[in-house]
Amino acid sequence: MLAPAPSRLAYVPFVSVENMMKLVHRIGIAEMLTGLAEYIEQDFRRWELFDKTPRVASHSREGVIELMPTSDGEDYGFKYVNGHPKNTREGLQTVTAFGLLASVNTGYPVLLTEMTLLTALRTAATSAMVARHLAPEGARTMAMIGNGAQSEFQALAFRAICGITAVRLYDTDPAATAKAMRNLAGSGLTLTACSTAEEAILGAEIITTCTADKQNATILTDNMLGAGVHINAIGGDCPGKTELHPDILSRADVFVEYPEQTRIEGEIQQMPADFPVTEMWQVITGAAPGRRDAAQVTLFDGVGFAVEDFSALRYLRDHLHATGLFQDLDMIADPDDPRDLFGMLMRAGPEGAHAA
Structure with a gap:
């Protein structure tokens, strides 16, 4: 049978x-x-x-x-x-x-x-959704520092959801930048390949950092940043892996998904345990303010969360x-x-x- x-x-x-x-x-x-x-x-x-x-x-x-x-x-x-x-x-x-x-x-x-x-798509969608709440009004230029597997998804999400029109690309590996330039050709974005991170952030109202090396790196320092920018920091996603100088965190208003996870894996692992952060669900529901003025530096310390x-x-x-x-x-x-x-x-x- x-x-x-x-x-x-x-x-x-x-x-x-x-x-x-x-x-x-x-x-x-x-x-x-x-x-x-x-x-x-x-x-x-x-x-x-x-x-x-x-x-x-x-x-x-x-x-x-x-x-x-x-x-x-x-x-x-x-x-x-x-x-x-x-x-x-x-x-x-x-x-x-x-x-x-x-x-x-x-x-x-x-x-x-x-x-x-699907993770690449949802990571980009999350970044752009957050930026819709935190980026300066009328932002049209994004710097993309780190041009690996996530870069094109980020660029297209910010175009579709936030209305950016230009992306300035930089990677320590010029071949990665050339790859991103090829893949984004015909996307409707104005693309600029840059030779340094400093060049990439010129004129950018939004800065996305997404590098891969598992180390405490310093991709950006505080003296590189002007007033009013929004930083989408998504490369620091495990213990011992960061991209930003601590002075940037001290200067910016920092927004996170779930603090208990971000303090282990995010940029704020560099900071004291009581370092103040705002959870993004509070901004989205109106329980906490997001961007308050044009000079404010906002930072999304995005490590990805199960929700x-x-x-x-x-x-x-x-x-x-x-x-x-x-x-x-x-x-x-x-x-x-x-x-x-x-x-x-x-x-x-x-x-x-x-x-x-």
């Missing part, structure tokens, strides 16, 4: 890298970045509903492997993600990820997906079935009698008919 066919609940939609790429093109990159930003802002507005914990991290000399879980009481989501800066020297991605969304009611998974591409991945998983779930760009995975055991898991196993084997 063959085991009965599993019910539909046993199948979980799975989005492969190939189908994720097709889905992004089907929706459109700008439209998807804008949609992700809307979902992320929705979840920041209901921030207090979420389970929150600093990501569960396993650190090594070469990098970090992390789990990022959260739940809003109805759905549960987590992401597996690594960060290995040395990987690029070996022809590998610095960051790879996959994620899962499940029903709290049953505990059954409802979505399994690649999240290397943003949850938002991205929600967005994907809500848009997936209309596209058909997924595979059904048979990954949940589904015996006719929930108490007879062993019987299901035996009926599927070569001796199943005899055992039945």
Whole structure:
């Protein structure tokens, strides 16, 4: 006797890298970045509903492997993600990820997906969503310091969500800048390749830093910055990895996702434990001020948080079935009698008919 066919609940939609790429093109990159930003802002507005914990991290000399879980009481989501800066020297991605969304009611998974591409998209969408609240009014030029895998996503998100029209690019590796220039050609952005960080920030109202080296680097110093700029610091994302001189943090108003995590992994790991920060959900809900005046220097110390991945998983779930760009995975055991898991196993084997 063959085991009965599993019910539909046993199948979980799975989005492969190939189908994720097709889905992004089907929706459109700008439209998807804008949609992700809307979902992320929705979840920041209901921030207090979420389970929150600093990501569960396993650190090594070469990098970090992390789990990022959260739940809003109805759905549960987590992401597996690594960060290995040395990987690029070996022809590998610095960051790879996959994620899962499940029903709290049953505990059954409802979505399994690649999240290397999706993380790049949600990181850029988060940066631009935050800048919409903190950047100076009318900002049109962004400096992009660090032109690796995240740079094009950041540039396109800031164009779609904040209306920037020009990007000034700098990387210690000129080949990375040339890559970004090629990829952003035809995007509608005015692009300038720069030979130093100082040159890149000239005239920029928004400065994004996103470098990969796992070290306490000093990409920007306080004397480089004029009044009124917004800094989108997203490269400091693990212990021992920073990009900004502490004097910048002392001068700026610093905004974070989840302080308990950012104090471990962000730029503010350099500062005393009681260093004052404002949580972005408070700005978005009106509980705390964001930008107060034109001279204020604002700094988003963005390390990425599980709620943003949850938002991205929600967005994907809500848009997936209309596209058909997924595979059904048979990954949940589904015996006719929930108490007879062993019987299901035996009926599927070569001796199943005899055992039945």
